[in-house]
Amino acid sequence: MDRRDLRAALSAVGVPDGYYVIEGVHQPTPTPPDFLYLRRGHDGRWETGVYERGLHHPVTRHRTEHEACVHLLRLLK
Secondary structure (H helix, E strand, C coil), rough: CHHHHHHHHHHCCCCCHEEEECCECCCCCCCCCCEEEEEEECCCCCEEEEEEEEEEEEEECCCCCCHHHHHHHHHHH
């Protein structure tokens, strides 16, 4: 699974757009005040986390995009 597959899966199960941001694939407008996210971290690994109160809070770092996508899908289903 990659980020585009994840976006399609979340849409298929009806997860509202404002609940998540996927770097390079899904950025809701206007940007919600808090949401779950998937992005590439500063160290090159993928991270899933929570954005709230203007700050990114990584929950988990993953070696692959696939692992990160699966994790975010589980969090949002």
